[in-house]
Amino acid sequence: MNVAIIARLTVREAFRRKVILGVVLLSLAFIALYALGFHLFRDNYLSLEARRSARTGAGPAPSYAVSASAMVLLGLYTVNFLTGIMTIFAAVGTVAGEIEAGTLDAIVPKPISRWQIITGKYLGFALMLSAYIALMVCGVALTAHLVGHYGPPHLVHGTLLVILVSMILLSLTMLGSTLFSTMTNGIIVFMLYGVAVTGGLVEQLGTALNSDTMVKIGVGSSILLPSDSMWRLASYVVQPSLAISFIGPNPLGTTVPPSDRAVHYSIVYCLMLVIGSVLVFQRRDL
Amino acid sequence: MSESVSQSPAATTAAPSNEPAIELRGLRKVFRDQVAVDNLTLSVDYGEVFGFLGPNGAGKTTSIKMLMGLVYPTSGQARLLGRKLGDRVARRQIGYLPELFRFHEWLTGSEFLDLHGRLYGMSSAERRKRIPDVLALVDLTAYAHKKIGTYSKGMQQRIGLAQALINSPRLVFLDEPTSALDPLGRRDVRAILARLRGEGVTVFLNSHLLGEVELSSDRVAIIDHGRVAATGRVDDLLSRDLRVEFRLSSLPVDLLPELGKLVQVEQVVEGQRTVVMARVAGEAAIAAAVDLLARHRVSVYGVTPERRSLEDVFVDVVAPSREAGR
Numbered sequence: 001m002n003v004a005i006i007a008r009l010t011v012r013e014a015f016r017r018k019v020i021l022g023v024v025l026l027s028l029a030f031i032a033l034y035a036l037g038f039h040l041f042r043d044n045y046l047s048l049e050a051r052r053s054a055r056t057g058a059g060p061a062p063s064y065a066v067s068a069s070a071m072v073l074l075g076l077y078t079v080n081f082l083t084g085i086m087t088i089f090a091a092v093g094t095v096a097g098e099i100e101a102g103t104l105d106a107i108v109p110k111p112i113s114r115w116q117i118i119t120g121k122y123l124g125f126a127l128m129l130s131a132y133i134a135l136m137v138c139g140v141a142l143t144a145h146l147v148g149h150y151g152p153p154h155l156v157h158g159t160l161l162v163i164l165v166s167m168i169l170l171s172l173t174m175l176g177s178t179l180f181s182t183m184t185n186g187i188i189v190f191m192l193y194g195v196a197v198t199g200g201l202v203e204q205l206g207t208a209l210n211s212d213t214m215v216k217i218g219v220g221s222s223i224l225l226p227s228d229s230m231w232r233l234a235s236y237v238v239q240p241s242l243a244i245s246f247i248g249p250n251p252l253g254t255t256v257p258p259s260d261r262a263v264h265y266s267i268v269y270c271l272m273l274v275i276g277s278v279l280v281f282q283r284r285d286l
Numbered sequence: 287m288s289e290s291v292s293q294s295p296a297a298t299t300a301a302p303s304n305e306p307a308i309e310l311r312g313l314r315k316v317f318r319d320q321v322a323v324d325n326l327t328l329s330v331d332y333g334e335v336f337g338f339l340g341p342n343g344a345g346k347t348t349s350i351k352m353l354m355g356l357v358y359p360t361s362g363q364a365r366l367l368g369r370k371l372g373d374r375v376a377r378r379q380i381g382y383l384p385e386l387f388r389f390h391e392w393l394t395g396s397e398f399l400d401l402h403g404r405l406y407g408m409s410s411a412e413r414r415k416r417i418p419d420v421l422a423l424v425d426l427t428a429y430a431h432k433k434i435g436t437y438s439k440g441m442q443q444r445i446g447l448a449q450a451l452i453n454s455p456r457l458v459f460l461d462e463p464t465s466a467l468d469p470l471g472r473r474d475v476r477a478i479l480a481r482l483r484g485e486g487v488t489v490f491l492n493s494h495l496l497g498e499v500e501l502s503s504d505r506v507a508i509i510d511h512g513r514v515a516a517t518g519r520v521d522d523l524l525s526r527d528l529r530v531e532f533r534l535s536s537l538p539v540d541l542l543p544e545l546g547k548l549v550q551v552e553q554v555v556e557g558q559r560t561v562v563m564a565r566v567a568g569e570a571a572i573a574a575a576v577d578l579l580a581r582h583r584v585s586v587y588g589v590t591p592e593r594r595s596l597e598d599v600f601v602d603v604v605a606p607s608r609e610a611g612r
Contacts, residue, residue: 005404009390016392102388106449109354110405111377285317286356 002112006120011128014090023086023132030082031139034075038147041071068150069243073235075140077252080162080231083133087125087166088189091173093182094121095277099286100182108286115278122174122274129166134159154237161234164266168227169193171273178280192225200228201251208249222258226266229258305368307332307457307488308353313362315348315512322348324512326362330505332456335479335489337503337520339496339596341604345512346492347385350461353490354382367457378406381450385461385492387443391435395426395445398434399452406453413452420448423478439466447475457488464495476502500524500596508603516603523599525569529592532562532575535585541578548575559587 014020045067052058095118098104107117137159144150152158172192176185203218205211222229235253236244249255306329313326323345330336340346351357353364355372369376389398396417403413421427424444429437434445443466450458464472472495479502482489493499499506500520507517516523530549537545537560545551548571549564566572572589579586 001407002405005401009401013390013392102384102386103390105351105354105356105384105386106382106389106402106446107405108356109377109380109382110402111374111407112405283358285358286351 002116003120003123006112006117007124007127010094010121010124014124014128019090020128027082027132027136027139030078031136031143034078034140035143035147038071038075038143041067042148063246065150065240066243066246068144068148069152069239070247071148072140072144072150072152073239073252075143076137076158076162076235076238077231079133079136079140080165080234083129083136083162083166084169084193084227086132087129087169088173088186088193090129091121091125091170092177092186092189094125094174095177095281096180096182096185097177104286114282118174118178118274118278118281122170122277125170125174126167129170130163133163133166137162152238153240158234158238161230161237161263164263164270165227165230165234167270168225168230168266171270171277172225175273175277175280178277178284193227196221196225196228199224200232204249204251204254207254207256222262223265226262226269229262230266233258233263305365306330307334307367308336308490309363309365310349310353311363313349313352313364314360315345315352315357316360321512323352323359326509326512326514328507328514328517330488330490332488333483333486334504335483335491335502337499337506337596338490338492338509339499339506339600340509340515341608344509346509347461348512349509350382350385350459350490350492354380354459378453379456381453381455381458383443383446383450383458383460383463385465387446387466389434389442389446389449392433394431394433395421395437395448396430398445399448402449403452408453416452416454420451423451424448425474440468440471443467444471447478451478455487457490458482459490459492461492462494463491464493464498472498496596496600506596508600510604510607515607516599520596522568524594524596525591526567526599527602528566528568528572528594530564530566530572531588531590531592532564532579532586533588533590534560534562534579535587536560537562537584538582541582541584545575545578548578 045064049064093100095104098107104117108114137155141152141155144152169189173185173189176189179185180188199218199221202214202221206214206216206218232254236257239247239253244253244255247253308328308330310326310328313323314321315323326345326349338346338349348357352359353366353371355377359371364371366373367376367379390401393401399417399420400413403416408416418427418430421430424447426441426444426448429441434442437445443463447460447463450460464475467475476498479489479491483504489502491499491503503520505517505519506523508515518526529552537554542551542554545562545564549566551562551564553561553563555561555563564575566575569591572591576586576589
């Protein structure tokens with residue numbers, strides 16, 4: 001019950017502070033822009049294809065799915081990136097900010113356990129972020145379907161993985177918020193996020209260049225923060241195999257998907273960080 | 287502020303006779319190498335309004351924060367309402383107004399009280415009934431649906447007080463409850479304290495406004511450097527070490543040593559009336575001195591105790607250690 005009260009309070013705060021309104025408006029702008037981009041891409045592609053057919057007399061090329069898949073990947077990458085940033089911004093001060101402001105002084109003495117406060121906040125953010133990701137992925141998929149006449153495979157699986165990316169960042173940000181001030185936490189989490197993204201890029205380069213060391217650097221960064229590796233797995237599952245082999249190693253995706261063990265590691269990583277947040281907050285003087 | 291509010295359940299709850307409402311034994315808090323509270327031992331009985339005083343940095347807020355579960359004691363024991371610290375059953379019956387009253391500014395007053403009512407486990411019917419009551423008590427009915435962010439500081443303190451009383455507590459901790467209030471607001475808080483006392487609610491009051499504490503409290507403790515430096519009933523503290531002026535017809539020389547056994551004679555001024563300035567340990571000594579003088583047929587024309595305030599007592603208790611620290 002107390003967990004639900006705090007979760008509700010967290011969601012309510014996002015609505016009251018007009019965070020949701022801002023996010024919805026900007027997301028609609030993104031979807032509109034994305035739809036326009038997809039439309040222009042398809043028009044250009046079809047006209048190029050028509051010119052090529054007229055010149056060579058050959059039938060339609062099978063590469064439309066590859067290009068449309070790249071467009072979907074671009075859309076999903078944007079969703080993943082924006083959600084990552086949003087997760088960090090939303091949760092960066094959720095505990096530290098309330099300690100600094102003193103608002104927890106009236107909450108903690110109530111008949112509520114400290115673990116319920118952390119869990120409630122986590123659930124509140126998790127619900128909002130998951131709903132947002134699901135809606136945004138639907139937006140990208142619907143655009144691909146209606147404008148691009150293309151349907152990406154394993155969309156539910158991919159969506160769940162993007163949600164997992166967000167949960168990883170949320171868990172890390174929550175832990176940081178119980179340990180550090182809002183500003184310090186923001187800096188640390190953003191730096192780690194940057195390390196994870198860069199590590200993922202280094203790993204892709206390593207795969208392309210056959211560099212074992214570069215791949216190991218990527219693996220190391222995904223142990224430190226597995227958000228990027230889960231994104232790469234998401235990108236892998238939502239592309240047809242033809243597109244993966246055609247595009248090869250690239251900044252947005254991967255040709256070598258992380259294993260199931262990496263997924264299990266990410267889930268345990270989230271759980272451990274949430275437990276860590278509870279333990280730190282449980283012992284902390286306010 | 288309105289007085290037409292429903293009665294607190296505390297009024298109908300029998301107070302356990304054998305245990306105090308608040309009991310602290312050797313409570314200690316050390317932040318790194320700084321001792322904030324050192325061996326704090328005191329008890330507060332059910333139904334008392336207890337003033338908790340001390341200079342800045344004496345450890346008052348840290349002590350209250352320990353009792354509220356915001357700060358963990360380094361050592362020592364504390365029991366509230368007969369239960370150990372953090373006990374959920376006890377917490378349900380405790381109200382708390384923090385010193386730095388910062389609340390969720392994006393909630394309206396009514397929503398804020400509803401949130402805290404929920405956290406206390408109150409049913410929706412209880413909350414519906416109680417919220418208008420406490421809003422009326424702190425005179426914020428007209429602002430129930432305005433966001434707390436739009437409230438003045440005084441209004442925020444009053445909504446904080448309403449939050450501390452939403453659960454009809456048996457024990458209330460008020461940390462500087464009038465710091466942001468104007469004189470009218472302070473008078474209203476005094477009325478609320480009197481009302482709580484009438485209902486048998488135990489109040490633990492931390493305030494720098496010694497006049498407020500003197501008017502509202504049954505007993506006080508003055509803490510300094512994290513320890514209790516003085517404690518007792520307000521009347522006892524005020525009459526302890528009194529200066530009294532006796533106006534007499536005369537004072538026979540052989541009576542002076544005997545009078546000196548009862549009071550500490552500081553000065554004797556002969557004149558049309560003999561004026562004796564003396565320091566006494568308490569009111570009982572004044573009565574004994576008057577008895578002695580009457581037995582020896584000395585006419586007593588006047589006994590004027592010097593009116594001391596709690597501030598005088600406070601300064602007497604705290605000043606020596608401050609002087610020593612310089």
